[in-house]
Amino acid sequence: MKNIMLSFCLIVMMMFSLHAQSDVASLDPYADESVAERDARMEWFREARFGMFIHWGVYAVPAGIYKDEKVGKYGEWIMSDGSIPMADYQRFAKEFNPVKYDPEAWVKLAKETGMKYIVITSKHHDGFALFDSKVSEWDIMDASPYGKDLIAPLAEACEKHGIKLGLYYSQAQDWNQGGSARGKDKKGKWDPAQKHDMDDYIKNIAVPQVKEILTQYQPAILWWDTPRGMNKERAEQFLPLLKLAPGIIHNNRLGGDYEGDISTPEQYIPGTGLPGDWESCMTMNKTWGFKSYDHNWKSAETLLQNLVDIASKGGNFLLNVGPTAEGIIPEPSVERLKNIGAWMEKNSESIYGTNASPCRTPEWGRITTRTKGENTTLYLNVFDWTENGTIFIPITNKVESCNLLTDKSKKFETETDDLGTTITLVGEAPDSISTVIVLKLNGTPIVSDADKIKPNEDGIILLPAQKSIINNVIGSHVIYNKEKDCIDQWSNERATLDWDFTVDKAGTYTVFMRIASEEECAIELIVGGQTVQAKLDATNGFKTFKNVNVGEIKIDKAGNYSIHLKPKHKEWKAIILQSVKISPK
Template sequence: MKRRIARFAVVCSIATSVAAALAHADAPPSPAKHPVAAIQDTETAAQRDARMAWWRDARFGMFIHWGLYSVPAGYWKDKPVPGLGEWIMNDAKIPVADYKKFAAQFDPTQFDAHTWVSLAKAAGMKYIVITSKHHDGFAMFPSKANPFNIHDATPYKHDPLRELADEARRQGLKFGLYYSQDQDWTAPGGAAMDGRWDKAQDGDFAQYLHTKAIPQLKEILAHYHPDVLWFDTPTKEMTPQLASEIVALLNQYPQLIWNNRLGGGYPGDTETPEQFIPPQGFPGKDWETCMTINDTWGYKSHDTNFKSTDVLLRNLVDIASKGGNYLLNVGPDSHGVIPAPEAERLRAIGHWLDVNGESIYGTHPTPFADAHGSFSSTEKDDNGKPRWIPTWDWRATSKPGKVYVHLFEWPGKTFHVADATVHATGAYLLADPHHTPLKVTQHGEQLDVQLPAKALDPIDTVLVIETKAG
């Protein structure tokens, strides 16, 4: 995982996308010109809806970046290395032989699958995605395909992925795996996005794919039966033909959900904006913003720049209001402990969801047109385009018969919306245990709801507007 902002074009409107989906609900799409057709090329819209149903309802998941990079924890030769924790081998240009020595120090005896999964559940998360192999090539599972793994190369001799997969299912969460299929800095022939720096890395990419990546993908799919497979950082070396060999394997698991980072021209199931929330989301598409709690994915001992609970919770709401999922990362240390500031924030989000989860899970995008922000006339993003500046006033999610208005700023005596195409029949505050009715006045698209004097929650008080069709 490396921070980068992808260039995404503005897509068609929700109405157009929904109409098109309904028109072709029973017909499979035209086969894409891929060497091997993927499930997305052949399934009907109804089949896709069924396959994606749990994921669309979930809205909130835990990303876990955990691996050998947690041992140096951001330092090489006693000096801090700028950049991301999991990229330390690349950023410090650590030789392969030296990096592999960290394995002897990796003995995470404090790891406890129950504790991790219980934290995800307490946070209100519905699925987990953990790194099974990152770009450093170190496998977090016993692998017959390559000995550079947590069982064979470390004193730990356990299989944390097995324990997490089993515990997640015991507690009712879906389980997913991240696998770096393209970059591998310790395997001969593995891709290196920033270029190779050690002769030990030299080799043929196709051979790496056939002798390590594909065999390990077979292992994790067969052993852990993940609900999600999360690929990353495809390079030009992942040609359509080579990618099709992986797709042929994925097709053996027809319920599997996988993202748009395989490479070779395969779009996968989900768009994956990283470290940002698209201004309009991806109307008509499944998408998931992945984001860190501090500045890094893998553990760095000196990264204490943790986002506040307010920011994290409002990000979740903003994403849900645009029809997306929030995959929020934790970076455990080399002992197997999730940093306390991250755990504290997750529990706080969970407390809010205990009361207000109805307004997030299984919801649809906002029915209102307010964009809640604008493009700057002076600031540019990483692509040189006008930067989106959000306003944190309110957002809305919806379900049949209800609109959930998330009030970040208390508007005073009245909540007013000028483009209410819904027909309001009543209103109340979700956190009010009595659901005391609030006065609603509507004239055409002008909608007003009379509010009490104070907010019920300092971060987000949810106003429920009951609606009827037509």
């Protein structure tokens, strides 16, 4: 009898499990997707590598200023950052009249830049919809004098010019219609008129609006954002809607532990890329939505090299523009996009459809990869061209050919040995930002350990700042300063650093950090499973560098290792880091 009951219980459990799996599959159209099916669905995205982000809405009217004061970090967050009452903010919609909006010109600009897709904010956190929503009057049709759908003509222009359309939708936050919200006090609301019934908002505003945009525009991408308060039950209400746009790609910001199709690092480039498909989104200046006084524009050189860097790590680049309330993309944005487009017109082969570099990031630039059959093409994007100098890659394959991408008749001499391949540069750099050399190899890349950091003759391992892997997260922007040869102003405690290195023999080693700092702080370093916690003494300011003893580590055997530097939470202060030294006792 016991065996019968046990068998019955097992059957019930199995049926329950199968039913639960069936429920998930019925909600998520990609739950049972095969690898081949996923590859087919993601093919265009992996080929594209480059897209345009557009943050546009009512917030372009105040343009970062409220009651004659500059407000907040980002233009599109002005209502929250300024704790603007709903009635005041909604009056801005009466001034949102983009009579100079030319969607075809926007699409042509994206195409001229070399971008393959556009993602626009159909509704941001303020809840204002750029389309004709039947479930809300807080939209372009009912609340503004413009009175015309802004998404529909953009969708038509995208289809006409062969550009994929993506729609951003803030599913969780809605500061005017009941979604989650964050004021200065972080308690969720700043105006008694704000209702905070998120479940009602999800059911009656967000889900119906997502259904509207998927049905009306059939976007290729659905770009969720800020899953604040999005538990599994709330997130699952959106999943079945994906079936309305077959083949649609959605990101990892829905919430409820759903990973989506793409990871979305914001305002930074992961040091070694990310597993799976991913896309770095970045601004051209400091803001996403238009701010009249933000003139902190990144150079075209920086933006272009960011694109190359991201492609070299297997990701896509989603570069933002923030149009004005009239519907004009700011001229500094246009100028930079056209400069990028001029480079892409000649060198896009090194970006579209390429894969990540087979070896670590070189000092002189970046590498993208294309595999065809048994052979491999490496695109060497040379940022730092040394006249009549050389560049080195730790690839030992036989070289079939080596030439300039923009002029195949211009050949480069190569020499390959057991450590790798050296390419001899000739004359001045053909391109001042990134010169692309095409290196064709016989077979798949064979990577030597030549690019690993090794001990010198005294057994000392020197880890320079230039060879660090910077692991930024959202909100942190720690960078390697090429001119100063250092990790400059490492102030954000969420950013971490890594190096890979080789040890010749076992033993006890002392770790030193060469830093400059104004205040004492604390750090953790992790090597071979060991964690060392240490105080970093101040060095009398950022112009005074000192070697600070961080502690000792034990290496059990010779081999390859990595070191991970992690600021201690709430004990971290800004430092400048030149190098890390691991010295045998």
